[in-house]
Every structure is written in structure tokens, then in C-alpha cells.
Amino acid sequence: MTSTILIVDDDPAGRHTLESILDQQGYQLVMAENGIQALEKAEQCLPDVILLDVMMPGMDGFEVCQLIRKNPLVAEIPIIMLTALDDRKSLLDGLEAGADDYITKPYDRHELRARLIGITRLNRYRKLLEDRVNLEQVHLQLLAAYDATIEGWSRAMDLRDKETEGHTQRVTLLSEKLARLAGVSEVGLIFFRRGALLHDIGKLGVPDAILLKPDKLTAEEWDIMRQHPQYAYDMIHSIEYLRPALDIPYCHHEKWDGSGYPRGLKGEDIPLAARIFAIIDVWDALTSDRPYRPAWDEEKTREYINEQSGKHFDPHIVELFNKLMG
Numbered sequence: 671m672t673s674t675i676l677i678v679d680d681d682p683a684g685r686h687t688l689e690s691i692l693d694q695q696g697y698q699l700v701m702a703e704n705g706i707q708a709l710e711k712a713e714q715c716l717p718d719v720i721l722l723d724v725m726m727p728g729m730d731g732f733e734v735c736q737l738i739r740k741n742p743l744v745a746e747i748p749i750i751m752l753t754a755l756d757d758r759k760s761l762l763d764g765l766e767a768g769a770d771d772y773i774t775k776p777y778d779r780h781e782l783r784a785r786l787i788g789i790t791r792l793n794r795y796r797k798l799l800e801d802r803v804n805l806e807q808v809h810l811q812l813l814a815a816y817d818a819t820i821e822g823w824s825r826a827m828d829l830r831d832k833e834t835e836g837h838t839q840r841v842t843l844l845s846e847k848l849a850r851l852a853g854v855s856e857v858g859l860i861f862f863r864r865g866a867l868l869h870d871i872g873k874l875g876v877p878d879a880i881l882l883k884p885d886k887l888t889a890e891e892w893d894i895m896r897q898h899p900q901y902a903y904d905m906i907h908s909i910e911y912l913r914p915a916l917d918i919p920y921c922h923h924e925k926w927d928g929s930g931y932p933r934g935l936k937g938e939d940i941p942l943a944a945r946i947f948a949i950i951d952v953w954d955a956l957t958s959d960r961p962y963r964p965a966w967d968e969e970k971t972r973e974y975i976n977e978q979s980g981k982h983f984d985p986h987i988v989e990l991f992n993k994l995m996g
């Protein structure tokens with residue numbers, strides 16, 4: 671990537687000298703004849719380095735340097751001050767004004783080139799680091815937006831079915847605790863949470879007459895209801911960032927003994943996330959009121975879950991559930 675150098679010198683001979691030294695060095699050179707031009711061109715081209723002469727009429731290099739450092743658009747651009755003044759006070763004044771380096775005239779072309787290589791390299795590394803930080807921030811913001819969208823979808827699904835309002839949030843929080851106990855990694859927990867929040871998204875494809883029916887479903891209606899994991903797969907699989915979260919929406923109705931749906935998976939062929947979530951999903955369903963039955967108490971529900979160990983549920987996950995619930 672070509673570096674841009676802004677050369678600021680009121681003397682045409684001085685500008686020509688710098689141009690001859692830097693010619694064929696791969697830089698894009700921009701010229702300014704005074705302090706006002708320097709400030710304007712610095713904002714226009716945002717150079718990688720400014721070579722700034724000190725002794726200029728009207729506004730000297732120290733003043734220009736101070737104004738650049740006060741301007742947030744250009745304040746971080748490295749400045750090398752150029753002067754015939756070879757004394758300690760001028761050096762200190764330049765550094766106090768905000769200069770990064772100081773070279774006296776007449777220039778040693780090899781030293782000037784070496785100084786520029788060093789300062790442009792450091793500036794390039796700084797920009798790369800800033801770009802990386804900005805990219806990471808944008809990435810985090812994008813992920814936050816994704817997760818906020820998922821949260822919104824889950825609330826919308828709960829609102830559609832008033833009888834299960836709050837179910838999604840409850841099962842997500844409790845199943846996350848069980849997943850941690852089961853050793854799911856922090857990265858895995860991100861996808862686990864997304865899958866838990868979207869576990870019933872496939873029910874968007876189930877007609878209201880069936881989903882909201884206050885009585886028990888007929889066999890035909892159950893056939894339709896049991897298609898909701900497949901609907902979830904069809905909805906989510908094409909969304910790349912959600913694909914790793916599919917295990918729960920697609921497989922949380924599979925059973926350890928192979929009698930579940932939609933694919934009749936058995937044992938450890940069922941994804942771990944789905945085996946974990948299945949217990950919490952049943953726990954919350956049974957301990958909540960439904961139109962067709964009152965809520966079970968916790969003792970009765972735990973007895974049922976333990977009775978279903980090795981049938982509906984993974985025995986190891988049942989053990990962890992008992993440990994979690996104390």
C-alpha cells in the first residue's frame with residue numbers, strides 16, 4: 671500500500687530537494703507552500719506522514735504542528751519537523767509542539783529515507799491494529815444485533831401462544847445451567863442459547879387452530895404438530911450463523927430409546943444439546959398450567975423424569991439434572 675507524504679515548505683528549492691530524495695521510493699507526494707495550505711491538505715488527503723519545515727512566514731512550523739495536534743481529524747498523523755536550526759531549544763520546542771521526529775538541514779538522504787521507512791511502518795502497524803479493533807467491535811455489534819433479533823423472535827412465539835408465555839425464557843435459562851454442568855464449552859453455550867431460544871420456531875408453520883386448540887389434539891392434528899422440528903430445520907438451515915444452533919430446534923423431541931421424532935434418532939445419535947434441552951423442556955411443560963391439565967408439583971415431575979431415564983431421556987443427563995435441582 672502506497673504511503674502519502676505531505677511536504678510543507680515555503681521554499682520551492684526545499685520542496686524540490688525533498689522530492690528528489692524521495693522520488694522512486696514508492697511514496698505519493700503532496701506539496702503545501704505554507705501553514706494554511708498544510709492544514710487544508712492534511713484534512714483532504716490524510717497523509718501517512720507530514721514533513722514540516724519550521725521557518726515559514728506567517729505561521730511557522732511549530733504553530734502548524736500545534737494546530738494539527740488539536741484537530742481530531744488529523745491529530746494522530748506522524749510529523750517530522752525539518753529545520754536549519756541545530757540547537758537544543760528548537761528540538762525541545764518541536765517536540766513540545768507535538769512533533770514525532772526532528773531532522774536538520776542539509777538532509778542526509780539515506781537518514782531521511784530511513785526515518786520515513788521507520789515512521790511509516792509504525793503508522794501502518796497502528797492503522798492495522800485500529801482496523802482490527804474496529805472490525806472486532808463491528809463483529810460484536812453484529813452478533814449483539816443477531817442475538818437481539820433471536821430474543822425478539824422468541825418473545826413473538828411466546829406471545830402467539832398465551833398458554834406458554836414465558837416458557838422460552840425459562841427453559842433457556844435453566845437448560846444453560848444444565849449445559850454448563852454437562853461440560854458444554856463457552857463457545858458451545860452461545861449456540862446452545864440460540865437454539866434454546868428458537869426451539870419452537872417451527873411452530874410458526876403450525877396452524878393456529880391446532881397450536882392454540884384448548885383440547886387434546888386428534889391423531890391427525892398430532893401428525894401436523896410433529897412436523898414443527900422439520901419446519902424449524904427448513905427455516906434455519908439456510909441461515910449460516912444459526913446453523914450451529916439447529917440441534918435443539920430440530921432434535922429436542924427425539925427420545926433416548928428411538929421412539930421420538932422427527933427422525934427416530936436413538937441414544938448418542940441424538941445431539942448432546944438436544945438431550946440436555948429435552949429434560950428442561952419437559953420439566954417446564956409439566957410444572958406449568960395447561961388448559962387440559964393443572965401444573966404438576968416438582969416432586970411428581972422429578973419422579974416422572976427419573977422414571978423416563980433410559981426411555982425418553984439420556985440417563986447421564988438425568989443424573990446431572992438431579993444434581994442441578996438438588
